[in-house]
Amino acid sequence: MIEFAPDQPRWRQVADVIRKRIADGAYPPRSRVPSVLQLQAEFGIAAATGQKVHRALRDEGLIYTEPGLGSFVSQPDTRPRT
Template sequence: MIDFAPDVPRWRQVADVLRKRISDGTYPPRTRVPSVLQIQQEFGIAAATAQKVLRALREEGLTYTEPGLGSFVSKTAGQD
């Protein structure tokens, strides 16, 4: 878990952590990112909040979703 800043939405703070992990190679391209349940457990947030995190990363083009398989890092994510 992280210490959440009170003035920034939790979903945004968790998305920032996952975004950093993508950019630093912790989650390389085409590898699976944590599931909603895994995000809930790691950060102590609600399922709806975890879903919002994954939706934000997908909308930014950092991840894509394979139905029934999960969310994965996009091929070009993390490349500058």
Template sequence: MIEFAPDIPRWRQVADVIRQRIKDGTYPPRSRVPSVVQLQEEFGIAGLTSQKVLRALRTEGLIYTEPGLGSFVSKG
């Protein structure tokens, strides 16, 4: 888990972590990113917060979602 800053929404802070992992190659193109449940477990956040993280990254074009399979890093 990370130590959350009190003045920044948690979903933004978690999105920043996942965004950095994509940029540094921890999650390379076409690899799966953590699911809603995995984000909940790793960061201690609520399911709706996890969904907001994935939605933000999807809106930015960093990830895409395959229904029934999960979310994956975009090709770049």
């Protein structure tokens, strides 16, 4: 568990941890990220909070969800930027 800061929503703080793990390579592309239940167990958060974490990371394009299989780290965008 982490020590939550009172001035920021918990879902945002947990998303920051997962985002850092992705950036550091702890969760490489196409690897599974913790499920909502696993987030609940690790961080002591509610299911709705875990769902917000997943939604935020999906909205950022960092993860994608395969129904019935789980959520996975997206491939980095390798297209040249213009």
